[in-house]
Amino acid sequence: MATTAVPVPQAGERSRWATIWEWITTVDHKRIGILYIFTAIAFFVWGGIDALLLRIQLAAPENNFLSPQVYNELFTMHGTTMVFMAVMPLNVGLGNFIVPLMVGANDMAYPRLNALSYWLFLFGGIFLSSSYIIGHPPDAGWFAYAPLSANGGVLPKTNAMDFWVIGINILGVSSILGAVNFIVTILNLRAPGMKFNRMPLFVWAQLVVAFLIVFAFPSITVASILLYFDRNFGTAFFLPERGGDPMLWQHLFWFFGHPEVYILILPAFGIISEVFPVFSRKPIFGYAFIAYSSVAIGFLGFTVWAHHMFAVGMGPIANAAFSATSLMISIPTGVKIFNWLATLWGGSLNFKTPLYYGVAFIFLFVIGGITGVMLAIPPLDYQTTDSYFVVGHFHYVLFGGAIFGLFAGFYYWWPKMFGRMLSERLGIWQFWLMFIGMNLTFMPMHYLGMIGQPRRTWTYEAGMGFEFWNLMETIGALIIALSVAIFLLNVILSRRNGEIPGDDPWDGHTLEWATSSPPPAHNFDKMPVIRSRRPVWDLKYGDAQHFTEPRDVKAAGSTDEDEHSHGIHLPPPSFYPIILAFGLTVAGYGLLYIYSGGVWGIVIGLSIMWVGIAGLASEAARD
Amino acid sequence: MAQAVAHDQKEHAAGGHGHGHPPTSLGLNSRKVGLWTFISSEAIFFTALISTYLVLKPRNIALGGPEPQDFLGITLTAILAFILLMSSLTMVLALHAVETDNVRGTRLWLGATILLGLMFLGGQVYEFNKLWSEGFHTIVITEPDGKVERIGVAEHHLEEELPHLQAEHPNAQIQDTGRKPVTWTTSLFGSTFFTMTGFHGTHVAIGVVWLSIVLVMSLRGAISSRNSLTVEMAGLYWHFVDLVWVAIFTLIYLI
């Protein structure tokens, strides 16, 4: 029952192995956040290389750079990697680092579970990527439409899609556990005074995202388990020749898939809602509207999934209904954009890299939103769906939206996370290259879709009018690659040469700027009194009436009982999370080779998991 | 609300040196908030499975798969439902015993819950086994105009059913495609039914393991009213699993 404080030991004079051991056993949300971010950046680069190879293949008509099989594998892995292993974990990583700071907590609600989520993500990612080496990479698209994903059609079936199914489920477990953690942290660990309507909007966004994950992921879990049964155990849920229904896969998939879009984009909304006020020195315009419209978008997100399926022959009534709900969702989204504009309006805009990305986010997301409305109109969708128009549309949303938002967040929070600034000069270079490359890559796709280029095709015939713009797109993709390379360079350089910022380099508003950069293991020595949405701003500019000295955290931590103020204690490091995650992954490989001794893999994996579970349970009982 | 806060603080003061956190902003225990969130997620998991069963049901029948009502005995499932309801009762009694520091009662009722859980699992194994050993025949009726109809007939009805079908379709060609066992892979009914009830059974089994751990803790004297939450959490999960059976019982067995 020891409750003494266990500080995270300072690295430095210790050996390299000790440092690695510290990172492996860490339960500190800030370290886990950093692990998330760097792992996800690695996968982002990997997924980007996939995309570059795809673009090189498409640079010229009837190109033979890639075989159709490799092309199909690469676009499947590009989508899967970017969605599950890059953008989602980048969001989770930023959230992991920032959310507890923003709400004034010492850590996430369940620090060990947090570590488990990370290790599951890493191992799930490795599991999926290992298909490049030890098997066949998944090749039926990230949407894995049955029956193609179930029996492969006329050509012999490989275990490629088993990698996908099992990998997705490992990543899904990671996401659901992480989401539960976020929900409890945000609901339950807010500092005194931080009411819901004083929560930073980034926290609101993360809260809504966590709920979306919790409610959307079970659907893909069920769908993919059924798919696994169809592939390996002889059931026929999605196999029409024995009565199964391929449409069932699509509905289950998109019931998850559409909320997933908001899972990817809402954190970027949150980042923008933090960056704009700080860099225009104004409060956010229409706080309540932005917060509640996130909730509205999240809820409506569960009613629109079949707009991905207008062309499957659901019939006019179903199409009309899903069209109506989809159009409706554009209203809260539009309101958000106007609120952001109004936040800039009349401000004093400090043009640093985060704001560049923020403004570009609006610019690009508006385009993605407009084309999104077009796709919500069934007759137009009949022509544009599954064409490059859609590819252009969702890259404006997910690249122009999510990725630009994330870069705004990186440049904004990097000094807080690492105690070093990223270079402004390189940042602006990176920005312009990315902005130009992005538009050059994805804008022509709309046009190409309208003149009939179908998506997911490994090549196209000469004489269709596709040549010129496809070449431009490839050039654009190379420009984006250059820009990402500059970002990586910036990261490396900033480690040694980055300007050392103060605790509050941007004149911030929210609690994370009230602590040091990087923050201490327990996050806060002194906690400002929270009387508004901008506690740190109040501290600096607040009028005398509201101005209060920060309180000592020991006092702030417990409002009533003195027996509690024995200081902050953080949970000790634990290596059980990585063991549990490892066990699940071993079981995953067992499932992969179920007919060639995989049962033993499952048994061994479950045994290892049991060690992890028992260890975690006893640790939980101890503290 | 005030009361809830007071309660939680009391709980905190008593048992929870620490969950490492100061009193929470909602005044609620974090583990309980997490569990309820997870239960909410599980509700959608089971809804997806049940929806799968329901939307594939007509296709199963149109394909001449086995008709559920020929095989699912209401008596047995009513008993299973009764067992689970009973276990929910013993579960709340166990919680009550913990809260009143009734150590014997805690162990007794926890043990009873585990036993009932095992009985339920045993019943399910019995049912699965019974289904597995039964058979059905897909009768293909080809009308003179080329219309094909498939009808699934339980093996134990075959004798009486065939003359009926012949009478109903006097000019049609009636063909029996032979016996197929009612297993996981021979029909959509089997696939959906075994998957859904199998996942439910797995949840029951996990619940049994969870409760057994709590029982062991109680036997070691590690459970008292100070940490009644340990029992309450297991109980919430257990009741949820019961709740799922309420839905499955109605939608699959009765309708």
Next chain:
Amino acid sequence: MANQTSSQAEVAAPHHDAHAPSNVRVYIQIFVVLFVITMVEVFASYLDEPPINLETWIEITVLVALAALKGLLVVMFYMHLRFDSRWFTTLFTTGIIIATLMAIVFLLLWGYKASLGGLVL
């Protein structure tokens, strides 16, 4: 939740303030009700068969309503939502609402599709 004054809550209040009324009698009463409903359900499952011959949709409505009632009782009393924080109710009902929406839309879509024809087996 404090002002939902049921007799049990008052009885239990001194010991377990905001908590469920740890009243064994109530638990057993609820169990009896659940048991009776289950019996009624089994009976109701014969409503659309001779000799009663009600429409199937009536039977389904009755059964679903009874199941919902059972679920409600379990959640409110055995899972203490009636006496616990409203937050737990919110968390749970949000999930249930989305789940119900999913089930209803799925059934509508498949029912509608079947009415359109287009099923090739």
Next chain:
Amino acid sequence: MPFLYKRSFRSLSLVVIVALFLVSCGTGENPLSIDTPLTTFATDGYESSQIYSLFQPIFWMAIGVFVIVEGLLIWSVIRFRRRPTDGIPVQLHGNLPIELAWTIAPAILVLVIAVLTFRTQAELDRAPQNPLTVTVIGHQWWWEFQYPEGNVITANELHIPANRDVVLNLRSADVIHSFWAPRLSGKTDLIPGHENKLLIRPLGEQQVIVRGHCAEFCGGTHAMMAFHVVVQPQAEFDSWLAQQAAAAATPAGVAQAAASPPATGATVAATVTGEAATGDEVAATTAATVAATANAPETTTPVAEPTSLEAQGYQLFASKGCVGCHAITGYPGAVSRVGPDLTHVGGRQHIVAGWLENTPENMTRWLRDPNEVKPDNVMGTAIKLGTLQDNEIAALTAYLESLK
């Protein structure tokens, strides 16, 4: 200050370029005036023109929204850039009337869009008048078209009459495909286990050839699953249909040989039941056929040496196992529906699912090494480079091209 203007000019010019690009989309004008056979802007069909006339107002609304929002954004970025003299700006938290206004405005716009949408949707879902019905079956990776009226089966080239409602019954033999002839109509998926319907009404007085493509990823070489729609005046269509209904001509010189065709794969082929074949079955049958072909003893070649090249090809069509997958009406034993029906293949404009023009050179190339033309296709599992000798390819090409 000059710095400021330079920057804003840069972003403004970018906006102008993007806007011009969008305008070119909206008007359907091709900015580079290249031929675009798959364009959705053309209106060779009633449906595509309905969709295009819905697209236009929506597009201009979109441009309006784009200009207003991006204009406001760019304006505020220029106008409110921080200046050294700036103090702390007015701390404005919100303004309810404005917020309500910009909630209601998009709501109205959305309502207008919805009304326009449902009007067009109703038009697309109208009841067909005296329609011609064609069954379309998607295969990995080619198209089968069945005309119940004339009992005609053809592949990859759909002939339909102009100015008449055509109902396409869309089915699939294996995985999901999508029928998309953009100049005629939007796409509709072909889903195994379901039958979808697509109503189109081609417009025009003269014969038009419209290109189409599979639009749903269907594995392997989905990229090379194209087709053509030949829209003809009703009279021309009728004579085409009558001509297609006729059996294939047997080349001169095989009269005797035809009496006892050396059908190596025929027994295998006979077990295949056409459209009912499912993905797995097709795969199994294909494999079986391949095996049968591989094991075919060379002695099955006919005794009498045919004279003409066509006649040799006729013999080879059976002895090389082509009949295991392909049907030719009038060719004894050639009834398999695994691959495209070749009864009148010589008369088609394209081969290899719309990918190659139908010339003897292309047919030769295709028969020599199908994998070189179309990697990972099903025919490639049976025929590899070297499977057929040059003289055999020449004979088969001659025979197939003679099947007008």
